[in-house]
Amino acid sequence: MTNSARWVLLSGLFVASGLLPTPAQNDPPTIYVVEGACPYEGCKYGEWRAEKPVIVREQQDTSSNVVCVLHKGDGVLALGGVVMTRPGVARVLRNKDDFKEGERFLIYTYEGEGVVKIWYQGQMSEIDTLTLCNAQCINGIECYRWMEDPPDCWAIVEKHPESSWWVRVKGANGAEGWCLNDYAFCEVHGYDACPP
Numbered sequence: 008m009t010n011s012a013r014w015v016l017l018s019g020l021f022v023a024s025g026l027l028p029t030p031a032q033n034d035p036p037t038i039y040v041v042e043g044a045c046p047y048e049g050c051k052y053g054e055w056r057a058e059k060p061v062i063v064r065e066q067q068d069t070s071s072n073v074v075c076v077l078h079k080g081d082g083v084l085a086l087g088g089v090v091m092t093r094p095g096v097a098r099v100l101r102n103k104d105d106f107k108e109g110e111r112f113l114i115y116t117y118e119g120e121g122v123v124k125i126w127y128q129g130q131m132s133e134i135d136t137l138t139l140c141n142a143q144c145i146n147g148i149e150c151y152r153w154m155e156d157p158p159d160c161w162a163i164v165e166k167h168p169e170s171s172w173w174v175r176v177k178g179a180n181g182a183e184g185w186c187l188n189d190y191a192f193c194e195v196h197g198y199d200a201c202p203p
Contacts, residue, residue: 035094035126039115044090046117046172052085055176055192063184067091067173074184083176085192086183092116094126095168097139103161114168139164 045051057077064071067089077083094113099106105128106112113126121137136142140160172188 033129035113036115037093039092039094039124041090041092041116043087044116044172045088046090046170052087052174055083055085057081057083057191058193059191061186061191063176063178063182063186065184067185069187071185075178075180075182077176077178077186081178083178083192086175086177088172088174088188090116090170090172092168092170095164096166097125097162097164099162100140101161106162111165112162114164116168116170138162141165 057079059079061077061081063074063077065074066072092115094115096111097114099108099110099112102108115124115126115131117123117136118133121135122133123136124131125134138157138160140156140163142156142164173185174188174192175183175185177183
């Protein structure tokens with residue numbers, strides 16, 4: 008018996024005996040975390056400007072210690088971000104592919120180009136949102152009130168996902184920290200550049 012085969016056998020015995028934890032059940036995440044995310048099309052990190060007062064904190068937590076407060080017009084270097092999402096829920100209205108009428112699935116994050124990440128039948132996958140009803144706030148951060156329900160929708164969003172976008176910033180004074188980005192910034196250069 009090879010060493011790797013012994014390791015697999017011993018690992019199995021330890022798990023069966025309760026000495027090692029069993030692998031996690033295939034449950035959906037209660038909070039889905041995407042490191043490095045910039046959650047809208049055209050978004051990029053780099054030079055940003057505060058559009059309103061912004062609290063910069065030590066950790067990605069609204070109760071964390073305050074590092075500094077940015078004022079409207081202050082420039083920062085946006086270093087990266089993390090999007091944390093509590094899932095939304097959709098109900099299947101009519102059979103489509105593997106989805107059966109009456110079933111529900113969880114909606115997590117917007118991936119771009121009308122695609123969202125979902126949890127269905129014990130695993131993550133992606134679907135097109137353009138054929139869902141009530142999908143105006145599907146990305147969890149921004150609502151598209153102009154969107155109308157398609158005539159051929161096969162599922163309805165009963166609860167929209169709720170996302171928080173934490174951005175790691177570095178101020179002109181060198182202070183670094185995390186801020187909850189609730190449309191507090193605009194990009195100095197880029198697709199969604201700051202207004203003049």
